[in-house]
Amino acid sequence: MTSNVAVIIGSLRQASYSRRIAQALHELAPAGMTLTELPHGDLPIYNGDLEANAPQPWERFRTGVQGFDAVLFVVPEYNRSIPGGVKNAIDVASKPNGKNLWVGKPSLVMAQSAGPLGGLAGSFALKQTLTGSGSVVMPHPEVYLGRVATLFDSDGPMVADTKEFLRGVLANFDTWISRFASR
Ligand code: FNR
Numbered sequence: 001m002t003s004n005v006a007v008i009i010g011s012l013r014q015a016s017y018s019r020r021i022a023q024a025l026h027e028l029a030p031a032g033m034t035l036t037e038l039p040h041g042d043l044p045i046y047n048g049d050l051e052a053n054a055p056q057p058w059e060r061f062r063t064g065v066q067g068f069d070a071v072l073f074v075v076p077e078y079n080r081s082i083p084g085g086v087k088n089a090i091d092v093a094s095k096p097n098g099k100n101l102w103v104g105k106p107s108l109v110m111a112q113s114a115g116p117l118g119g120l121a122g123s124f125a126l127k128q129t130l131t132g133s134g135s136v137v138m139p140h141p142e143v144y145l146g147r148v149a150t151l152f153d154s155d156g157p158m159v160a161d162t163k164e165f166l167r168g169v170l171a172n173f174d175t176w177i178s179r180f181a182s183r
Pocket of ligand 1: 010011012013016017018019076077078079080112115119148
């Protein structure tokens with residue numbers, strides 16, 4: 001099958017490990033799965049008063065979420081939760097009332113952190129928000145990439161065993177999408 005998957009990179013900084021992980025996924029995706037970044041850094045903070053004349057970045061993001069078969073989040077943990085921009089992006093695509101784009105949308109969370117816990121708390125926070133919004137979050141295998149700096153060789157590429165782990169995760173996600181994606 002073919003699937004078009006949006007990738008939301010939770011960190012906005014240029015040299016982000018989340019971005020490096022997301023970039024490494026392209027060569028690991030199964031045949032037929034296309035990964036495309038869906039930027040969210042320009043979204044004004046959600047304010048229902050703006051719905052009457054919704055900001056253009058909201059419209060772009062909403063069109064994106066609607067158009068993709070599934071959404072993959074690669075996120076760092078921030079203060080035992082998720083970066084505020086990621087939460088805002090989920091809020092934006094859940095409104096206005098009656099147009100919650102997360103309902104039935106397959107999703108996958110890959111969490112990472114500098115420390116050993118791999119963003120466990122952030123991942124749980126994100127899965128709670130996604131599930132509460134109606135997304136069907138792939139429960140297993142879970143992805144907690146701890147000590148993220150050690151997952152890349154000094155010259156840049158991701159280390160081989162992490163690659164193989166993530167290749168398997170994406171294969172599972174492909175099957176998950178086929179169960180839930182509306183087409
Ligand atoms: C962090 N970091 C962090 N790490 C962690 O394990 N638990 C935490 O609660 C936090 N909190 C936190 C808050 C803020 C504001 C920042 C900027 C960072 C560290 C962070 O998860 C880690 O450095 C990531 O690897 C950064 O991801 P990017 O930006 O490289 O994608």
